[in-house]
Amino acid sequence: MIIAEPKRLAIVKQYHDLILDENKELNDLVALAAKICNVKMSCVSLIDEHVQWIKCALGITADEQSREDSFCKYLVSTTKVMVVKNTLLDERFMNYTSVRGVKGIRFYAGVSIITTDGYHLGALCVYGTKPQTLTGEQKEMLAFIARQVMHMLEMLLGIQSFKQSHVHPNTHKENAVAAERKLNAFLNSSPTSHILINKALQVLHFNKSSSASVKKHLAKKIEAGKSVLQYISTPFKDKFLKFIKRAFAGKRTSKEVLIKTAGKAPQWWDISLHPVTNEQGDTVSVTYSAVNIHEQKLQAAQNQAQKDSLLKIAFIQSHSYRKPVASILGLMNVIKANNYKSPKESLLLMEKAVNDLDAQIRSVVDCADKAS
Structure with missing residues (x-):
């Protein structure tokens, strides 16, 4: 990711001029991020030199806040999903005004919104009032939504540039040509x-x-x-x-x-x-x-298959093992009571229980192979 601050700030200003809070698709993405992370607050923000501008939000009424007091300032230099499990235990945030108090923010997760040229615009963030964490799958989904937000912002900026290039073409021909060149340069940089x-x-x-x-x-x-x-x-x-x-x-x-x-x-x-x-x-x-988004879809399907296999393993471990193990333990008690001299019937029952247990173990191995 490129961090060159003057250029980054110039790009942030371009996107800051967009009106985003009424855009349905963007609001849907923000709401989806909150739903996936099991919280009630989320937002898309842009970060300039001094201010974090909240452009689209769920459960948040503020339009801006100081960059110094923002959680997202730490995302400027990273592409990774940032998770703060408990803000009261994190020295970076424990003294924030938004954290102090009974109803303060206790959980935060965010991921950078990055242009195709590698410039950090801001972040997609979620907030919660209870300490929690995110699974690997939730982190992947949050990062995926952030990429979709970037695609949406690129498209909206392109539309705005197109509109500007067609306003009063006769009286502002030079401006229209310049705006159209700007639009073409922007669109051609988009994936x-x-x-x-x-x-x-x-x-x-x-x-x-x-x-x-x-x-x-x-x-x-x-x-x-x-x-x-x-x-x-x-x-x-x-x-x-x-x-x-x-x-x-x-x-x-x-x-x-x-x-x-x-x-x-x-x-x-x-x-x-x-x-x-x-x-x-x-x-x-x-x-x-x-x-x-074919690769992302395949990855999501693979993640779900792995999750299903792990759930099956957990079920087998917690339920299916019990019967053969209980049978083996019971037969061992009988054999012990007979001073380790056991009739053939007991040994045959023991053999059946061992075979049942072996079958369950093989089933777990098969599931583990599929999960990997």
Whole structure:
């Protein structure tokens, strides 16, 4: 991650101008972070030289606070998820005003929001009023949501830049050209595919990521002025048309979809379509954004499979072992009572109990192999 402070502060200022608290998708991501971490407070914040700006929040009413008094200031130089299990036991935070008192913050977790160029903008944070910790899976999900927040911010900044480039084009031609160059530079630095589409479903603008994606998955070259449907895989076209119709009606769509492409395995994508309006509030175009999340989906499925296997192991250990072990112990007591002289029937029962126990152990080994 790049920490060059003057450049970082300039980028933070760009994003600070965005109005984010009314954005439904961003609010949904903030709420999801709180839900996953089992807390009631969460936020997306930007951090400049002196202030932590709270741009979108759940359960938090403040709009800003001093950077010096923020939990998130420690995230400026790290990409790892930061977890504070009990703020009262942490010397960095125990004297914070927000921590002191019966209803103070007792738990904190946060992860950096980082641009594709490696600049730290701020953080996705969750807070709780009781000491707790996070599992490895919860940490992974929090980091994943932070990346989605960054994708969302990039898209919103791109939309704003596009709007600015089309305000009074005749009287502010130079400003419009400069804004459009700025928009293109921004979009081409994004790993997310962005395509701007007009009402005739023609491509107005596209970035390098969308060009590379279309070439890779459809073996086509995307061109401005062409129908966007040429660059949508056939199995996904009906859904895409439904989504873009909603967008031109002023409704946003954000979905995780499994998209099939001829001759290739289906891939999971996080897609969104947002209406772009003019000064009168009329929808004049739509931004279509897509990012491949197939690896994350596979990892999540693998994590769930491992979790299921571990639960099965725990069940076997706590229940299935009991019967054969109890049988062996009972038979040993009988053998001991007979001065270790036992009839054949007792030994056969002992053999059966040992075989049952061996079968349960093999089952645990199989589950452990699957979990690994």
